[in-house]
Structure formats: structure tokens, C-alpha cells
Amino acid sequence: MEIKKLKEQANIIRKDIIEMLVEAKSGHSAGPLGMADVFTALYFGDVLKHDPKNPKWEQRDRLVLSNGHICPVHYATLARVGYFPIEELKTLRKLGSRLQGHPHNAALPGIETSSGPLGQGISQAIGMALAVKMDKKKNQIYVISSDGEHDEGQTWEAIMFAGKNKMDNLTNIMDRNNIQIDGFTEDVMPLEPLRDKYEAFGWHVIDIDGHNIQEIIDACNQAKAIFEKPVVILAHTIPGKGVDFMEFDFKWHGKAPCAEEGQKALDCLRTLDGKIKGEHE
């Protein structure tokens, strides 16, 4: 898919996210909007080897979502790429839904693990990457992690293990959006210098603009080509990307828009932040 189309696809996913959150009346806004370009690149940009019609396909690459609270972006992407009906997105967080408030592998096709408690995804991805190596296969294992969950000790246990074992079939894409529930990451618990820390643990580090789809695709391809080292892609993103009143505001980390805010957000996305004429004007 050409980049222009991918950008449009990411915008469709952002609209889905807003509609889902308004309907659910709870959930996280900033993270999902900020990661829409990364998810679009992975699933629509020929990065992930996967088959929506055969979610358990043995040859598939794995994508482990470690920061489960951004699942609306994963759900919207999976629905748009064909894992389940788009209408089902409206069931998010409702009784009996396969779209749990935090993702559950046993509930929904395309979801590899259950997540929510932070700091556990890299470890699980390592387990998958070890299995691939033991079986002498070539699949790539991707983790999506948040910057905030690098507060967790287990994250660093996993980073140390992957470095020791030269897990070159493992790619960690970190959503470096600088916010967590209580504020900016560097105020709550400083994480920098992230590049130096990862390199000290034996990883290869790539910094990218997490909203430049071509850069995301190129970084993933580069990561696959790196030999004998796990790779972290520090995807610098804007939390709430695409909705002007949410961007950079940590208050939207763990909050869903009300109906009125949702309408404003959708208008913002439809007009590409005022750059084109909106249908409600």
C-alpha cells in the first residue's frame, strides 16, 4: 500500500478509536491515537507476516502488545485488516464482548497474550522468540511497549535476558510519548538516557518519528536485518495525535471523550486538524 493510502488508513483507525471510546464511556485515548501510525505500518504496510483469515497460522510473525491499555488501536487495526467484523468494535468494554477492556488472548483472534499489568510483554515475546530459535524458524517477534512501563523492574530483567541471548528475532517498538497517568515520564520517574541504557544492555537502538509511516517501515526492515542483537525502535510519538485538544496532554492518558468531545475529536480527524473543510462546518 502506498504511503498516502496508509496515512488515510491510520486516520480511519483514529476515527474508530474515538467512536469506540465514546460508546464505551471509559478507556484510554492518548496512547491509542498516538500509536495509530505504527499499527497501520505494521499491519497494512507489509511489515508483519500474518493472515487475518488464519490467525493461528504457524508461519506468522507475532505481535505482543505489552501495554494492554492501548488496545483500542490494536482492536481497530485488527478489525480493519479483517480479523473480525468492524461492527464489533462498538462492543468494547461491554458485558460478553470479545473486546475486553484490556486484551485477552483467549477471547479474540489476532491477540497473542493477555496484558494490562505492565512490564510483562517483552518477557513473553522472549519466550516466543526462544521457541522460534529452538525450532530453527525465521519468524520475527514484535513487542509494542510503553515508555511508562519501563518503570517496572521486570522490563529490565527482560531487556537484560534478550541482550545476553542475542535475540535478533526480537523487535521492541517503544511508544516514546513521554506521558503516563500521573504526568510526564521524566517527572514521575526519569527514563533517559534510554538509548544509552538499551545499548548498555546489548541492544541495537533506532530512533524514529513514530508518525512517519515510511520511517516506521524502514526501521522495522532494518531491525530484521540486524544480526546477533535485539532491536528497540524508540518511536517518538505525540500522545493524542490527530486531535488537537488531546495532543501532549497527559490528562487524556486514561480518559475517554464524552459524546460532545468525541464529536469535536472526529471533526478534528475528518478535517485533518483544520487543514481541509469539515463536513460539520
Place this chain on the structure above:
Amino acid sequence: MSKEKNMDLEKNVYQKEKLEQKPTRNGYGQGLVELGKRSEDVVVLCADLTGSTRSAMFQKEFPDRFIQVGIAEQNMLSIAAGLAFSGKVPFVSTYGVFCPGRNWDQLRVNVCYSKANVKLTGAHTGVSVGPDGATHQALEDIAITRCLPNMTVLAPCDMIETKKATIAAGEIKGPVYLRFAREATPIFTTVKTPFQIGQAEVFKQGKDVSVIACGPTVHEALLAAHDLAKENISVAVVNNHTIKPMDEKTIIEAAKTGAVVTAEDHQVMGGLGSAVAEVLATSLPAGRQVPMEMIAVQDRFGESGQPEELMKEYGLLAEDIKQAIKKVIKRK
């Protein structure tokens, strides 16, 4: 009690001094090697305790399927879940205080909720761990594993049964917790003694009272029962190695003696005794409820000491079980 079944116990079962004594965890190492031969998918993880968990036995035979994670029990259990999602059958080896103690969140979400086919093992459980003291004596592991959906919880009674339990755990699908003791304990079952997950076995028939026990405490119960026969008290002994799922049928049948004593080297709250009480309280009709006594650690932490001293101090020996039996009979 109902129909007799030959348990094929060791012929010197009631003469402790004549029985060979080995730690149950040795059976784990043997079981792992056997499983490793049977299936390429079996892998073993350890957090810097290969010798004392006996996972070294597997490491020696199958180095390519052994994973050293360092002192990182949370990482270890989540890695195991990832391996299980990719078709492997991982066995996680460390002390009970660390797994399921330290990594309970990972157990709850990555393993049980996610239905990962992970087997976790707690070596060094109970006050019988001895001189290492309270920090290393897992007394809560049964309570915090049996409360999790999708979980199977096993506490085998001696080394031979531990080997059987390890192999059986590897051959069923789903999360299993296996509980081991540190000290050498009498080997009183044989290769022929029946073992099936979910099937409690009546090791000794009796009419007046039933002792339901798990782990090496089963042998203490047998010694108590044997002694009391001399005082014309007829005691049944049930080896309840599977604490989840409980063999409700056998437990209800055992309660027909009219009195029950449970015995375990674990906290009294949430362990085997609680599990038995849950079954009986919700199953027996009014008028047929039975009095119960629970031999267990009574809501205190362990401490340093020799295993035998501690078993005495904490009231977990045959002599204590005898007293509990007499007490429960008085309450009939």
C-alpha cells in the same frame, strides 16, 4: 469405607527407620528427564537454583532445552508463558516462596488467565525446609495457587510419587503447580502405587475417623493411624495429592467415618484443610456434618531450626495428628 483397592505401598510403610529417605524434589529431576525423552517440546527454566531444584538433571541431558534466566522469577514465568504460546511445555523451577510467591501477578495474568500450558514448581515448601528460616519456607503457596481459575495444584507425598506427578503434569494441558519439600522424607509408595491427577487415594481404610493429608505429611498420618490401632481407634488415611481439582467424591466418602482431620505443612488458612472444609460444608446434608480438626501451621511464620525440631514446634508430626484425632472423635 467402601471397596478396598490395593495401594501397593512399601512393605515397611509403618517402620520409618527401615524406609529409604530422599527429598521429593529428586523425583522432579527424574520426572523431567523422563519427560524430556518422551517429548522434544519439554523445556526447563531455572532462576539460578539448578542444583537445589534438581533441574540440573534435565540441564545435563538436554542443554539445548534448558534456559537459565538468572535471579529473575517474574521474567522467568512470563518467558515460560511465551514459550507455551509457541507450543512448548515449559517447567519453571525455583523455590515456592519465589514462584508462585514473587511472581503471582505473572502467574495470574500470563499463565492462568491466558491459559498458558506452563508447569511451575515450588521447591522448599513448608517449615520442614529448616535452618534457612521463615523467608525460605513457603507456607502460603497452596492458598495462592488454588484460588486461580484454570489451575491444577499437586502436592505429592514422596519422591516416587513426585516423579509420577511431574510426568503427569507434563502430559495434561494447562497450568499446573507442583509443590515439593526440601528435606529427605520416607519413600513409602512404590512404582505400582496408583497415581492419577484428581484422584485421591485411600492409603489406609478405617471406621472411626479419616485423616486427609498431602505431601510428606501423609506418612506422618499413616504412622499416627498405625499407632492408634493399638488403642482400638480405626483411622482411615487419604493421600490427597491433588488439591485442585479436589476429588470431592473421595472426600465425601471419607467423611462417612463421621470425623475428619486434615494434615499439611502449610498455613491453616487457604490450604488443604480449607479445601476439604469447602467440599464438606457445601456437600453434606444437615445432621450429617462432621467435626474437623486441621493440622497445619497456625497463622504464624516459620523460623530457623532443624526440620524435625520445627515439625515438632509447629505441631505437624504423627504425635500431633494423634492428638487431633482424639480431639475430633470427642466432638463426634
